[in-house]
Amino acid sequence: MMKALVCVEPGRFERTDRPRPQPQPGHIRIRIGHVGICGTDYHIYGGQQPFLSYPRVMGHELSGRALDASADGRIAVGDLVVINPYLTCGHCHACTIGKPNCCENIGVLGVHRDGGMCEEVLVPEQNAYKAEGLDERAAAMVEFLAIGAHGVSRARLRPGSSVLVVGAGPIGLAAAIFAGIDGAGVTLRDSSASRLQLAAGVLPQARLELVGEEAAQAYDTVFDATGSIHAMNAGLGWLAHGGTYVLLSVVKGDLSFADPEFHKRETTLLASRNALKADFEHVMDCIRRGLVPIERLATHETGFDEAVTNLPLWAADRGTLIKAIIRV
Template identity: 50%
Template sequence: MLSVICESPGVLRSEQRETPLRGAGEVLLRVSRVGICGTDLHIFTGNQPYLSYPRVMGHELSGIVVEAEPQTKLAAGDAVYVMPYLSCGQCVACRQGKTNCCVNIKVLGVHRDGGLAEYLSVPAQFVHKADGVTLDQAAMLEFLAIGAHAVRRADVQPKQRVLVVGAGPIGMAAMIFAGLRGGEVTCLDTRADRLAFCASHLDIKTTVQTGAGDADALSKLTNGEFFDVVFDATGNVNAMNRGFEFIAHGGKYVLISIVPGQITFSDPEFHKREATLLGSRNATAQDFETVLDAMRAGRIPDKALNTHRMRLADVPAEFPKLLDPQQTVVKALVEC
């Protein structure tokens, strides 16, 4: 089968490998679509803290069942999506239902080889029928579920003022689900094209471009009170540190981003606000269901989000172009 391997930072190559044999308790899939996300770009550029090379990337995926055990209720020909966070089910987090932050987690495409291949064998408990959605939509569930999870963590309420810093796909997902909960969403980003996309396709009515005067603009929008909930989806340590400044008194700050460094803040400023700081990692089955319900109801602009496509065989040549801001990429899908 054809696979695409990130051999080392900046080096992608195609390779023919043996088609995997289905292991006990696993489902053998013919991979259909793989979404490319920030994690994959970070792997390519050498900025992913949990990874060793070489690695087959790809954790946002949909496929068709080739072979499964009868007790899984999956059958050959079923269209499915994959929850890529392979949790142990036994650790302190899993025992609380927090499988998204399992102590022993293995994420497809990060800790073990992922979906940029024609076939993949995956433990059955992480494979789910993609009823009522297309294979394209099924491959977009994961990044949207990350946003849905962050919004659920923050417990966004109607009419709350919400600031999302970073208008990449994860930030857009947070905007979508904060908006679906009735939050009044503002977006802050460095790129005018991303802000324009959010305004036109996500119905974000208030956007601010990062730069001189941005803090004053955010203050003016909120009568000097700033935001009930702030989400950071930048993956930039300076932006993450700065985000503390935008929390209203009594507000929450949710870090969806991860960086291999230290986050710092002024304790007096944090304390006087009685602010709440939350990490948000991955997503749970509940969050995937939230996204599925919204997709089936036509509330996700998935066709607009999918701005780029490529074939698996073309990934080594085409993938580096996704890093070019001039390409205005939101979500690229690989057709396997």
């Protein structure tokens, strides 16, 4: 048996025991070392995550040590790995055109099936990436950073272009970091002064704007990372003519733009979902090169047993939190 953290039902988070996963052809068992807590996890705890069945072992931002070697020799027993939590079918249209991040039959660890808030997991070999040169805590932050990196990759930024990121939570910060790495000038906009203060510590070179203030300019590229349909509908107003609007947020509701405003800008509208292996590799390379302020992103940390108390507290008040990490 192994220890696990289970959200039994909304508002009920417990430490329990589960059977350890057994070896399986084409898969690797991984001893989990660290787990990043995502906004999705807080939503599962709060009962705001649709299409989810309880009880659920949460956790999809994962790093750990391989307990099995991969058949192709990429990964040896004991190697530190990052887990790609998006389990794909491999045969739908999206998978066959190289876009498994939007697989028609996707299953996400910790959401659609039990995740990594436990001692061991079993994943397909192709979902484990060797994290050479990283430590376990940094490796547990690769997945959320890859979400932002994927959105930036979709935008194809030009060096020197102007970028506005609306929403200074973890995904917005990730997008801002990788937009800066690509040579863009970055502005962060948020409705929370405390969030902007945290963002200033992560991205001291970025311009900060509080919602309600007049925007400094129109931007070549606007990223929405708010999780608010109202903000997503309003974001077009910050975009320059000829610009690109990238939606990192996924929410219920309908997008509604004034067609004349959309057309006169000849707007490019992009959705960005999950991340690809190339995004994970890019993030790990940037961390190794010292381009990602990992220490400033990891604001909170907890032990495994203490997480039963701490996760509910953080779910109720994330005002001083960027990324919390569980040590398994």
